[in-house]
């Protein structure tokens with residue numbers, strides 16, 4: 001039993017943090033929003049160059065074959081900057097799925113390409129227009145198509161960096177890839193979005209803390225008032241108790257049992273609740289500033305709002321936790337238990 | 344990262360389980376706060392426990408422990424809670440003072456005080472709070488005046504849990520003439536020493552669970568001082584770290600309660616408010632999150648870290664989840680919630696009443712939020 005990260009993992013996360021901090025600043029968001037784009041090619045190139053998109057790909061598909069724990073640490077950092085590009089969906093979910101089905105596929109050989117995924121859990125596909133290919137599902141089988149082989153209809157999202165599309169497509173126009181593991185795709189997406197939620201949450205708190213130290217009312221920084229302190233402390237508590245759940249979910253995802261699914265669902269619920277709580281708190285602490293377009297907090301609120309419902313609604317995830325709670329032995333010796341041991 | 348138990352850890356769990364199955368009393372003991380008999384029955388249990396060397400497994404062997412690590416301690420706690428073994432009557436001694444003594448005490452002090460603490464022969468109370476010094480503990484007024492190799496203690500302590508029947512207390516005193524955080528010392532005194540008067544105070548459940556203590560010229564040897572004179576505040580903050588952060592509330596008790604709550608829900612879901620299922624699930628999630636967090640903390644401490652501000656986030660989390668869990672149970676019981684004894688054998692009601700103390704003791708949750716805001720987030724005082 002050892003619940004600590006190793007040096008390498010911490011270093012990789014640090015690399016991602018530095019990269020994002022430099023390349024994904026509020027100025028970058030602003031320019032992208034004005035231009036109406038959701039992808040910054042230069043930033044994506046540096047993400048690719050750093051190897052962040054290769055983490056989960058097996059070496060046979062040109063990847064570096066690390067684990068979900070490593071990738072979750074990266075997506076947490078991506079959350080901290082509300083990264084616009086589809087790192088989670090493409091590099092965390094779709095590319096590994098494609099690599100499992102067709103490790104030599106040509107799309108995988110273009111490092112800059114992103115892959116979108118039309119998962120049955122989601123009515124809309126994120127960032128499908130800029131993808132080199134879209135993974136599609138019919139009767140459990142996977143298909144691959146390019147955006148021009150399908151009909152995409154844009155559907156605006158409140159998150160300016162989530163470009164959503166509904167899709168119509170024809171089996172004849174898509175390449176069949178065989179039976180695919182859609183459950184694993186959902187588990188990964190839920191996990192990485194949970195990790196992203198941790199980053200969103202912490203940034204929202206940090207923005208509010210910075211503001212509360214500067215902004216003066218009644219002759220003192222507002223951060224010296226206890227009501228403000230307690231709001232922020234409560235948000236931080238929510239973050240602190242989502243973190244270990246996300247970490248355990250990442251470590252256990254490979255078990256593919258009722259416990260690992262419940263853990264992922266738990267992680268997604270509490271991490272995005274923390275993000276929502278932190279973002280709303282941050283807006284309140286900023287006062288009217290927080291309600292203005294000019295201040296960045298609303299980006300975190302909107303991303304949290306979107307991610308809360310996508311890749312399984314809260315009700316869906318609660319049901320997966322209930323499935324464990326009401327069918328498996330419970331109690332203090334069961335924290336790390338496995339379905340196979342209890343069978 | 345490896346979230347599986349080693350074969351040795353598994354074997355340890357089996358060993359604890361087997362011993363507890365053979366020794367845990369079949370009938371629950373009377374509550375230790377209710378009567379002297381209840382208290383003594385718990386003391387006898389502590390003695391039995393220590394006869395198997397289970398009194399305090401993390402302490403060094405030479406002081407009555409087993410020298411085990413924190414993961415083994417968590418496993419022990421899990422089995423202990425799972426077995427429904429009696430509450431630890433010496434908890435303020437074994438969980439708070441013990442680790443502090445191990446950190447700050449001299450070899451002679453450890454030899455003198457730890458073994459009888461582990462065996463329940465000497466049961467300890469914590470005597471820090473005063474009528475005028477609650478949250479603001481640095482306002483303590485009780486004094487320790489040096490007199491040769493002795494101290495003369497004077498003052499008025501209050502809310503001291505289990506002091507009514509306990510043997511010893513560890514108190515916070517100050518050198519006369521000192522102010523606030525400076526000049527404080529942590530000093531042990533027998534609750535039966537001449538000059539000590541203990542008056543029981545009833546809790547809202549009717550039990551004499553705490554007491555006020557008057558000290559009038561109580562003489563104790565300087566040997567009873569932990570650490571240096573004037574180091575008391577520093578030592579108390581270390582103790583508070585154990586209290587809030589790790590030792591006092593190990594996760595297992597909440598996981599047992601969450602599992603019982605799930606059973607309660609399943610037996611009553613036909614008639615109970617369907618909205619409550621989400622709360623039952625939430626209670627389980629909270630207990631698991633707390634357990635995972637403590638495993639993470641334990642791993643970090645074993646890798647050489649020290650307990651930090653997570654003591655404050657933990658304290659808020661366990662106290663709030665405890666209330667939520669028990670409120671949910673009472674909601675499921677519905678019109679039967681108020682009955683004494685409660686239906687179904689488990690005392691949800693008394694546990695609920697007890698949970699309401701959680702946000703007050705061990706440093707109120709308001710104070711913990713101040714600490715998080717100022718020390719973790721860096722907001723101005």
Ligand SMILES: Cc1cc2nc3c(=O)[nH]c(=O)nc-3n(C[C@H](O)[C@H](O)[C@H](O)COP(=O)(O)OP(=O)(O)OC[C@H]3O[C@@H](n4cnc5c(N)ncnc54)[C@H](O)[C@@H]3O)c2cc1C
Pocket residue numbers: 226435468469470471472476477478479501502503504505553700703704705706707708709710713
């Ligand atoms: C069941 C129980 C067992 C206990 N056992 C022990 C024991 O064994 N030994 C012992 O020494 N003590 C014990 N205590 C006492 C406990 O430590 C104190 O109750 C606690 O420190 C709070 O102090 P107080 O009761 O004087 O409340 P006060 O300090 O008077 O606080 C009253 C209210 O004001 C709030 N408040 C105070 N200051 C601030 C501030 N700066 N900012 C915001 N809010 C503030 C508090 O949060 C609280 O809500 C126990 C208490 C309980 C309930």
